[in-house]
Amino acid sequence: MKHVVAALLLLASLSPALAVQPDEMLKDPTLEARARNISTGLRCLVCQNQSIDDSNATMARDLRILIREQLAEGKSDGEVVDFVVARYGDFVLLKPRFKGTTIVLWLAPFLILGIVLVVAVRKRAKPAADPLTEAEKAEIAALLNDKSGPTAKLPQT
Amino acid sequence: MTVELGHFALILALAVAAWQFAVPLVGAHNGYTSWMEQGRTAALIQLLLIAFSFAALTNAYVASDFSVLNVAENSHSAKPLLYKISGVWGNHEGSMLLWVLILALFGATVALFGNHLPATLRARVLGVQGAIGLAFLLFIVFASNPFLRLVPPPIQGQGLNPILQDPALAFHPPFLYGGYVGLSVSFAFAVAALLEGKVDGAWARWVRPWTLLSWALLTIGIAMGSWWAYYELGWGGFWFWDPVENASFMPWLVATALLHSAIVVEKRGALKIWTILLAILAFSLSLVGTFLVRSGILTSVHAFAVDPQRGLFILLILATFIGGSLSLFAWRAPSLKVGGLFAPISREGGLVLNNILLCTACAAVFIGTLYPLALETLTGDKISVGAPYFNLTFGPIILPLLLLMPMGPLLTWKRADAYAVMQRLWWAALIAIAMTLLVLVFTQRGPWLAPVGIAIGCWAIFGGLKDWMQKAGVGKVSLNTAWARFRGLPRAAHGAVLAHAGLGFVVIGVILLSVWKQELITVMKPGDTKSLAGYDITFLNEEPLKGANYDGVSGVFRVMQQNSEVATVKSEKRSFRPSNMPTTEVGLVQGFFGDVYIVMGDAMQDGRSVRISYNPLASWIWLGASIMFLGGLLSLTDRRLRIGVPAPPRPAPPAMALAKPAE
Numbered sequence: 001m002k003h004v005v006a007a008l009l010l011l012a013s014l015s016p017a018l019a020v021q022p023d024e025m026l027k028d029p030t031l032e033a034r035a036r037n038i039s040t041g042l043r044c045l046v047c048q049n050q051s052i053d054d055s056n057a058t059m060a061r062d063l064r065i066l067i068r069e070q071l072a073e074g075k076s077d078g079e080v081v082d083f084v085v086a087r088y089g090d091f092v093l094l095k096p097r098f099k100g101t102t103i104v105l106w107l108a109p110f111l112i113l114g115i116v117l118v119v120a121v122r123k124r125a126k127p128a129a130d131p132l133t134e135a136e137k138a139e140i141a142a143l144l145n146d147k148s149g150p151t152a153k154l155p156q157t
Numbered sequence: 158m159t160v161e162l163g164h165f166a167l168i169l170a171l172a173v174a175a176w177q178f179a180v181p182l183v184g185a186h187n188g189y190t191s192w193m194e195q196g197r198t199a200a201l202i203q204l205l206l207i208a209f210s211f212a213a214l215t216n217a218y219v220a221s222d223f224s225v226l227n228v229a230e231n232s233h234s235a236k237p238l239l240y241k242i243s244g245v246w247g248n249h250e251g252s253m254l255l256w257v258l259i260l261a262l263f264g265a266t267v268a269l270f271g272n273h274l275p276a277t278l279r280a281r282v283l284g285v286q287g288a289i290g291l292a293f294l295l296f297i298v299f300a301s302n303p304f305l306r307l308v309p310p311p312i313q314g315q316g317l318n319p320i321l322q323d324p325a326l327a328f329h330p331p332f333l334y335g336g337y338v339g340l341s342v343s344f345a346f347a348v349a350a351l352l353e354g355k356v357d358g359a360w361a362r363w364v365r366p367w368t369l370l371s372w373a374l375l376t377i378g379i380a381m382g383s384w385w386a387y388y389e390l391g392w393g394g395f396w397f398w399d400p401v402e403n404a405s406f407m408p409w410l411v412a413t414a415l416l417h418s419a420i421v422v423e424k425r426g427a428l429k430i431w432t433i434l435l436a437i438l439a440f441s442l443s444l445v446g447t448f449l450v451r452s453g454i455l456t457s458v459h460a461f462a463v464d465p466q467r468g469l470f471i472l473l474i475l476a477t478f479i480g481g482s483l484s485l486f487a488w489r490a491p492s493l494k495v496g497g498l499f500a501p502i503s504r505e506g507g508l509v510l511n512n513i514l515l516c517t518a519c520a521a522v523f524i525g526t527l528y529p530l531a532l533e534t535l536t537g538d539k540i541s542v543g544a545p546y547f548n549l550t551f552g553p554i555i556l557p558l559l560l561l562m563p564m565g566p567l568l569t570w571k572r573a574d575a576y577a578v579m580q581r582l583w584w585a586a587l588i589a590i591a592m593t594l595l596v597l598v599f600t601q602r603g604p605w606l607a608p609v610g611i612a613i614g615c616w617a618i619f620g621g622l623k624d625w626m627q628k629a630g631v632g633k634v635s636l637n638t639a640w641a642r643f644r645g646l647p648r649a650a651h652g653a654v655l656a657h658a659g660l661g662f663v664v665i666g667v668i669l670l671s672v673w674k675q676e677l678i679t680v681m682k683p684g685d686t687k688s689l690a691g692y693d694i695t696f697l698n699e700e701p702l703k704g705a706n707y708d709g710v711s712g713v714f715r716v717m718q719q720n721s722e723v724a725t726v727k728s729e730k731r732s733f734r735p736s737n738m739p740t741t742e743v744g745l746v747q748g749f750f751g752d753v754y755i756v757m758g759d760a761m762q763d764g765r766s767v768r769i770s771y772n773p774l775a776s777w778i779w780l781g782a783s784i785m786f787l788g789g790l791l792s793l794t795d796r797r798l799r800i801g802v803p804a805p806p807r808p809a810p811p812a813m814a815l816a817k818p819a820e
Contacts, residue, residue, distance in 0.1 A: 019392055021758070022680045022766050043541045049399045051543070054392045094543025101538055105528045109521035109550045116513050121501075144572075 019054050024065050026072065035068050038077055042067075042084060043094050051094060160225055163213020164304035167254075170206035170261075171294040173199050177264075177287030181280035185352070193276050196283030200268035203290060204261040211245075211258045214303055218245050224310035227251060227303040233316035235706040235734065243327035244317045250303035252330055256447065257293045259331075259338040260286065263367075267342065274363065281349035282342070289341050292474045300470045319707065319733035319740050325385040332378030333405055337443035339371030340412060344440030347433045348482055351489040356429040361422035364436065366793055368416050371439075373789030375409045380782035391741040391756050393674070393770050395778060396667070398547040403526045404446035410519040411439040414512045421508050425570060427499060430490045431512070437486060441479040442519075448475060500572040507565040507573075514558040521550040559613050559664060562657055563620020567627060581627060585619035610668025617661030621654045652792025655784050662781025666774045675771040682764035690771035692753055693717040697725070699765075707731040709739075712757040712765065716746050723748075728757040728767075747776055 020039075026032040036053060042063065044055035052060035063084065070080045084092055096102045132140070177199035184192025214227070218241050223229040231248045232241055240247075246255040264286040271279045297303070320326075346364045350356045382402070387395040396402060415435040421428045448471045499505035525542045532538050563585060567578045579586075593612040600607070626632070628650055629643035677689045681696040688694070695715045702709040709731035716723045728744035744755035751773040758766035 019768070020678050021761075022678050023761065025678060041543075041545065043543065049397060049541070049543060054394065089539065091539040091541055094541055095545035095549075096540045096542055101532060101536065102528075102540065105524060105532075105542065105546070106550075108524050109517060109554060112520050113513070113517040113554060116517060120509060120513060 019056055019060075020064065021061070024061065024068065026068050031068075031071050034077055035064070035071055038067055038071075038080055039064050041081070041094050043092050045088060045092060159213045160217050160222065160304055160306070163210040163217075164302075166206045166210040166213070167294065167304065168298060170203055170210065170257075171291070171298055173203045173206060174287050174291040174294050177203060178284055178291050179287075180284075181287070182284035182352075185277040185280040185284065188277075190276065193280035196280045196287070197268040197271075199287065200261070200264040200283050203287075204265040207254075207258050207261040211254055214251060214254060215242060215245050218242065221314065222310075223312070223314050224306055224308070225303075226305045226307040229307050229311050229314045231317055232314040233706060233734075234313060236317060236322070237705050239324070239327055240317055240322045243321075243330075246330045246334075247317050247321050250297070250301045252334070253293065253297050253301050254303055255331065256334050256338060257290060257297065259334050260290055260293065260341060263338060263342050264290065267345075278346075278349055278353055278360070281352050282345045285345035285348045286341065289345070289478070292477065296467075296470050296474060300467045316706070316733070316736055319731070319736065319738050320389055322733075323385055323389055325381045326389070329378055329381040329385065332374050332381060334378075334447075336371045336373075336375030336378055336405075336412070337408060337447055339367055339374060340408060340436075340440045340443045342367040343371065343415065343436040344482070347436035348485060350433060351485050354489060354492055356422065356433065356493055358423050358426060361419045361432070364432075365416070365419045365423060368412055368419060368436075368439075369789055369793050372409070372412045372416050373786050373793065375405065375412060376782055376789060377786040379405050379409060380779055380786070384779050387775070388743045388745055388754075389740075391743055392768075393754050393772055395670070395775070398525070398544045400526050401450050403522050404450050407519050407522055407526075408439055408442040408446055410515050410522070411435060411442055414515040414519075415439050417508045417511050417515075421505050425499070425505055427495075427505055428509070428512075429495065430493055433490060433493075434486060435512070435516075437479075437482045438516075441475075441482070442523075444475055444478060499570070502568070502575050503573045504565070504568040504570045507561070507568045510561065511558060511565065514554060518551050518554045518558070521554055522547065525550065556613075559617065559660075562660070563616055563624070566624045566653060566657070582620055582623055585616060585623045588619045589613075589615035604672040606668055607672045610665055610672075614661040614665030614668075617664065618658045621658035621661070624657070625651075625654050648795040649792045652788040652790075652795070655788030655791065657788075659781045659784030659786075659788060662777045662784060664781075666777030666779075666781060669774045670772050670778065673773045677769045679767055679769070680761050680764045681767045685764065687767075687769065689753075689769050690751070690773075691718060692723070692771065694753065694755065694769055696765075696767065700727075702729055702731065704731065707733040707740075711742075712744070712755075712767075714744050714755050714757075716753050716755075723753070726755060728755045730757060749776065750774060752776065 020036070026035060039053040040051045042052050044050045044052045044057055044060040044063075046057050046059050047055050052063045067080055067084070070083060071077075075083070081093075090097065096105060098106055177196060180192050180199070181196030184190070184195065214225075216222075217225045217228050218232050219238065221228065221232060221234040221241070223232075227248065227250050231251070232244045236244065244251070246252040264283060267279070267282055267286070271282070274282070343364050346360065346367070350360055379402075382405070383395045386397070387393065415432065418428050418432045418435055422432050525546050529540050529542055532540060563582060564575070564578050567581055568575075589612045592615045593608045596611050597608050625643070626639075628646055629639040631639045633639075634642070675690045677687060679687055681687065683696055683698045686693050686695040693716075695717070697713040697715055700711050700713065702711045709729055711727040711729040713725060713727055715725045724746045726744035726746055727742070729742035731740045731742060732738070733740065741756055741758075744757070746753040746755075751771055752775045754770045754772055756768045758768065
């Protein structure tokens with residue numbers, strides 16, 4: 001935490017300011033909302049893991065203004081993001097695009113979950129060394145259902 | 158002079174650590190009783206030496222002895238005393254010293270209170286602790302020494318980073334390190350058990366309190382860090398999925414899994430091998446967390462190369478402990494006896510699922526944190542992995558866990574009836590749904606996540622409540638008997654309820670703050686009033702500000718609701734000496750249902766830029782985390798954990814006790 005913040009504030013100190021400034025906001029509230037939405041997904045390139053929406057850095061401000069200019073020109077959200085990515089590369093996206101180099105990134109957590117669940121179920125499904133006969137099973141079921149037995153009086157924990 | 162004594166004590170501690178590592182382990186292997194006993198003596202001497210060394214460094218900080226390089230780089234004579242002290246661990250070298258101090262403290266605790274442990278197990282645990290201490294002390298003495306002198310000494314120090322000069326952050330590292338290092342005890346027990354070749358209920362009973370302590374400390378440490386981020390960084394965020402945060406979150410997730418699986422080992426003798434593995438993983442992640450944050454590798458791959466000696470040292474320590482313990486695990490674990498059969502739907506089954514989900518969630522965080530690093534090293538491609546990734550992977554994995562959580566404690570051991578459990582929980586589910594509908598009616602529309610969050614949170618909170626009532630027998634026995642039963646419940650049971658319910662509060666706070674936050678960015682002159690979320694905020698005036706080691710300006714804001722004053726707060730812009738680094742202090746009006754959060758910015762043409770936000774239910778996040786922490790502490794005081802024997806039934810409380818609140 002400290003390193004990040006130290007680095008981040010060092011950069012911020014070059015231009016002490018709030019993140020989004022009143023003077024850079026668009027008049028049209030829907031357009032402004034779209035701009036905010038886009039800028040929360042773009043990384044401030046000179047900061048640590050911070051979106052340009054949160055950042056105080058001059059560069060983030062320039063990028064915010066650029067996005068707003070593009071939106072005002074009538075470009076769609078996708079086009080604006082593509083424009084920024086074309087300029088700065090995939091590094092600028094806080095949500096990495098799903099492609100060759102990120103397949104593992106996106107799928108691995110769910111693959112791991114799937115594999116672990118399958119292994120756990122398989123391990124459980126293994127037949128016991130000495131399976132119970134039908135008669136034994138029936139007897140156990142009867143014992144378990146017998147509420148008057150001594151087990152029923154045990155406190156439930 | 159004191160500094161040299163502290164330095165010398167540290168080198169002595171290094172020698173003692175070698176002694177604590179080698180002698181008890183050899184003794185336990187060969188059955189030499191006197192050798193095994195050496196572990197206890199060494200652990201106690203170790204604590205004395207490191208405590209002295211730490212005190213010497215603290216003294217140098219308090220006295221502002223700038224002839225010590227570490228003090229000159231990180232302190233300033235004008236700093237308030239609290240931050241002179243917290244400055245000791247506010248830097249790499251000092252924080253490593255704090256780490257070994259806590260390690261020595263825990264080692265000495267095992268030595269002093271481990272009378273019930275089998276002699277060989279205790280010797281091995283202390284030996285493993287000695288090995289960890291040895292590695293860290295070698296690192297400190299040879300690559301990260303806080304006692305180096307500076308000739309000639311400067312007149313003034315460079316100061317501590319101003320944003321770290323904050324009470325919450327002053328105590329954040331000790332709590333976090335307490336958690337990290339506490340897991341070293343669980344780790345030492347796991348390695349010792351592998352060496353012994355035996356894992357039983359008594360072993361689990363020893364591992365559990367240490368894991369519980371670590372878990373509680375990590376919980377509150379992480380909560381403090383996020384609370385600090387919320388009000389100090391000035392944009393109202395509380396969790397950024399930053400690599401540095403993830404580094405502390407991963408051990409927390411695995412420690413949570415370990416906490417639950419150790420219950421199964423203790424009560425049922427099952428999941429032994431898995432529990433050992435979790436203990437190893439939890440501490441491995443703590444090591445990764447400690448080092449990766451401190452080495453700077455997470456900031457950039459290149460930062461690692463700036464100080465190759467440190468980097469190499471760190472890699473060696475990680476490889477030794479993680480690789481070594483996993484190899485030992487691969488070699489010895491198959492020989493451990495597996496026991497305790499259970500049906501898929503049972504308390505054990507539920508805890509297995511809990512473990513699977515927590516560990517996969519941790520894997521998602523791990524992959525997201527380290528993937529960019531791996532990709533850059535392998536292909537040179539630079540990508541970012543930010544919050545959206547974690548929301549989309551961690552979120553869906555943790556969601557089923559939250560949904561199933563209230564059912565877990567109501568499941569019976571060995572074999573349970575899921576239908577019967579749902580029957581007992583139906584009213585908790587009903588309340589959760591009712592609350593959700595109520596919110597939907599009153600808020601009309603909004604993000605779908607809001608009602609889902611409320612449903613999950615209420616489900617957890619009321620599910621916990623139901624667990625309490627179930628255990629006390631409310632509805633089945635008279636209220637007096639139920640109260641007596643409630644008071645007689647083991648503290649661990651109360652702890653579990655509090656931890657689960659606390660998580661419910663956290664979930665509600667996190668989700669609603671994220672989706673219902675309202676924000677206003679504007680320009681205000683003194684006298685202006687703006688409205689947001691039913692509050693009228695007036696900018697009264699500006700005042701010059703003069704602190705112990707900073708100057709600045711503060712804006713005074715009055716917050717009104719329906720024409721009555723809620724509070725008058727100040728939002729400050731500070732400029733710290735000697736760095737001239739600016740910081741903002743948020744004007745924060747905290748409320749149970751939401752916070753008004755005011756940040757004053759720069760002077761503009763016609764006033765000052767001001768950012769006001771309304772953060773609904775923000776305080777629930779830290780309220781919930783505190784409840785979880787308290788649950789952990791309460792559970793820790795459980796009689797069964799303190800003395801290691803089953804608790805005898807408590808005598809019925811006298812009627813007078815009815816008037817007292819619950820313990």
